[in-house]
Amino acid sequence: MPTDTLPPWLDARAIDNALSREKAPDSAELTDILDKSLALEPLSIQEAAALMRVCESEDLARLLAAADQVKQKVYGDRIVLSAPLHISNHCGSECVYCANRRGNTTVARKYMTPPEMREAGRKLIRQGHKRVILVSGQLPNADVEYLAEAVSVLYTVFDGLGEIRRINVSVGPLQPEEYAVLQSVDVGTVLIYQDTYHEQSYRAAHLSGPKSDYQARLKAADTALQSGVTDTGLGLLLGLGPWQYDLLAVMLHAAHLTRVYDAGSRTVSMHRLRPAPGSSFAAPYPVSDGEYLRCVAIMRLAVPYTGIVLTTKEPAGLWRDGCNAGCSQLLTGSVANPYESWTEAPGEKVPFPIGEDCHVDEVVRFLLEEARHLPSFCTACPRLGRSGSEFLSMVQECGMKSQCGPNSIASFMEFLLNYATPYTRQLGEKLIAEKLDGLPEQERGAAERLLQKVRSGRMDEFI
Numbered sequence: 396m397p398t399d400t401l402p403p404w405l406d407a408r409a410i411d412n413a414l415s416r417e418k419a420p421d422s423a424e425l426t427d428i429l430d431k432s433l434a435l436e437p438l439s440i441q442e443a444a445a446l447m448r449v450c451e452s453e454d455l456a457r458l459l460a461a462a463d464q465v466k467q468k469v470y471g472d473r474i475v476l477s478a479p480l481h482i483s484n485h486c487g488s489e490c491v492y493c494a495n496r497r498g499n500t501t502v503a504r505k506y507m508t509p510p511e512m513r514e515a516g517r518k519l520i521r522q523g524h525k526r527v528i529l530v531s532g533q534l535p536n537a538d539v540e541y542l543a544e545a546v547s548v549l550y551t552v553f554d555g556l557g558e559i560r561r562i563n564v565s566v567g568p569l570q571p572e573e574y575a576v577l578q579s580v581d582v583g584t585v586l587i588y589q590d591t592y593h594e595q596s597y598r599a600a601h602l603s604g605p606k607s608d609y610q611a612r613l614k615a616a617d618t619a620l621q622s623g624v625t626d627t628g629l630g631l632l633l634g635l636g637p638w639q640y641d642l643l644a645v646m647l648h649a650a651h652l653t654r655v656y657d658a659g660s661r662t663v664s665m666h667r668l669r670p671a672p673g674s675s676f677a678a679p680y681p682v683s684d685g686e687y688l689r690c691v692a693i694m695r696l697a698v699p700y701t702g703i704v705l706t707t708k709e710p711a712g713l714w715r716d717g718c719n720a721g722c723s724q725l726l727t728g729s730v731a732n733p734y735e736s737w738t739e740a741p742g743e744k745v746p747f748p749i750g751e752d753c754h755v756d757e758v759v760r761f762l763l764e765e766a767r768h769l770p771s772f773c774t775a776c777p778r779l780g781r782s783g784s785e786f787l788s789m790v791q792e793c794g795m796k797s798q799c800g801p802n803s804i805a806s807f808m809e810f811l812l813n814y815a816t817p818y819t820r821q822l823g824e825k826l827i828a829e830k831l832d833g834l835p836e837q838e839r840g841a842a843e844r845l846l847q848k849v850r851s852g853r854m855d856e857f858i
């Protein structure tokens with residue numbers, strides 16, 4: 396039953412009004428909107444709705460190119476790589492599209508044990524990962540202690556050549572004291588995906604259990620930030636609701652967080668609904684590849700300072716195009732199957748749906764083939780305790796380019812020397828040489844000093 400008590404920032408009428416526009420912007424209006432975004436000003440929902448109506452292929456090409464330019468201005472060439480790690484699939488919710496849903500009898504249930512977490516952590520480290528996102532189901536009493544234990548265990552895994560340096564968590568709404576537990580173990584960004592803001596679609600897909608509480612989900616980022624969490628991330632599961640509505644709603648949500656907490660949303664994750672084991676639910680609002688790319692680009696143009704996160708669950712051609720249209724982070728290299736005992740025997744139940752299971756080396760190679768993206772494993776900000784509004788200020792002053800350029804190059808070289816296959820290393824070293832040539836003198840000097848240290852065997856070097 397739709398409610399009339401939406402939080403004030405989620406103005407459904409304003410979204411509907413913006414979406415009632417049918418006309419494509421003419422060339423002058425399109426130029427004005429793109430120029431505003433290129434000046435790194437967030438767009439209004441009316442401007443974003445206008446971009447949704449662009450239909451001429453030339454205009455669409457301008458839109459995608461501008462999104463790429465905005466990404467370059469704020470983040471430079473970097474694409475940050477993180478691995479999702481599924482640690483539990485027990486869940487008290489019945490979300491019709493999800494393999495973890497309580498009523499799904501086709502998957503085995505599992506809590507990863509601390510030794511298994513260590514083994515999974517080692518596997519991620521051996522691929523070269525430094526950033527992990529913990530994923531689990533949602534129980535009526537969210538297992539915060541379990542999550543906190545997983546974070547502590549993973550931060551202490553060391554595999555000779557490296558460690559995990561940043562752990563973000565994807566969770567449902569928690570109580571203030573539960574967020575404090577996560578903070579006490581040094582969790583990074585707390586990701587709370589609304590999946591769809593379209594109330595009717597949300598209620599149709601989330602039948603029972605904690606996640607069926609649409610309102611609680613909407614309030615969760617506020618509660619987290621009020622409870623001392625410094626970084627939150629928002630997310631969409633495109634296909635659950637009308638994507639046009641969801642894009643405008645997540646913009647309003649991010650604007651609200653910026654206005655009230657000065658921190659905004661650190662990231663917006665943009666995943667498409669995919670078939671899940673044990674679910675015959677089809678996306679009510681399917682999003683084509685072309686629409687998906689447009690979503691990515693509009694989101695980048697609308698919220699210039701926010702990290703846009705895609706996943707290598709998407710076809711390779713598409714996530715690569717996404718990296719040229721505003722994406723700044725990729726989820727990949729999941730060790731969804733961390734146990735030697737797992738098999739792919741027909742009929743055998745597996746605990747976790749296999750997802751972003753590309754090997755990092757392969758993803759890095761794909762990025763390098765474009766000869767422009769710099770895969771980054773940098774964790775300098777968390778190492779320096781830079782988060783929340785401090786991080787946002789740095790991004791707004793375009794510090795991402797001047798400080799993160801050298802740091803990203805150093806983190807990438809650490810990957811190439813310690814984890815990459817010989818061919819990837821060869822491509823990577825060539826790209827680093829080219830990137831160095833293009834850097835201003837001061838940044839180049841800083842990057843070369845860092846590279847010297849990394850080449851001499853030092854790790855975790857940054858400025």
Ligand code: SF4
Pocket residue numbers: 486487488489490493494495496497531532533606
């Ligand atoms: S709460 Fe999350 S894990 Fe559980 S069924 Fe819903 S989407 Fe899946």
